[in-house]
Amino acid sequence: TQLLEQSPQFLSIQEGENLTVYCNSSSVFSSLQWYRQEPGEGPVLLVTVVTGGEVKKLKRLTFQFGDARKDSSLHITAAQPGDTGLYLCAGGSGTYKYIFGTGTRLKVLA
């Protein structure tokens, strides 16, 4: 059974701080996605990485896919209150199917 463990589970930081969220598995994935979910809404796709070692940047967010395609990280620089939410990684392997991680709940205090 494929599992994606995220750490930390909860993170509360002050505005302006940097943070990193990790997504780890013992399984190899063909692609890895990161989503952000706000209360009362569905997850929204932030990025997809497909190549081992790939790094993508989205404004203050930096995403990295591990060389072996088993893990990924999300780094946020100078966090803002608008970054608050539940961050989810999702690993894709094979046709259509994605396995979601356990989630990291981030709260950025003003």
Next chain:
Amino acid sequence: EAGVAQSPRYKIIEKRQSVAFWCNPISGHATLYWYQQILGQGPKLLIQFQNNGVVDDSQLPKDRFSAERLKGVDSTLKIQPAKLEDSAVYLCASSLWTGLSYEQYFGPGTRLTVT
């Protein structure tokens, strides 16, 4: 472009009652997913359709849950009879093949409370 629509947004029922959720995916998206999300956790896939055929329903509790996608567009998910542990948000998503991966677009979800 309209997003994924779901209804109802909220539902409260007593245990042993039945309930149905409806989803209308983004036009042209062949793949449709139903997920169950327990509060604070990641979504768990219940069933996945490709057009009107089931691709994966390995985690669907088939003794009480059923889903259909007639004509390969709208979908309904039914629970009968409901249990207390079915209290969760039920998310519908549809996806688009980008050439490298499937990008999923989620609806707002239906929050189910079973009392």
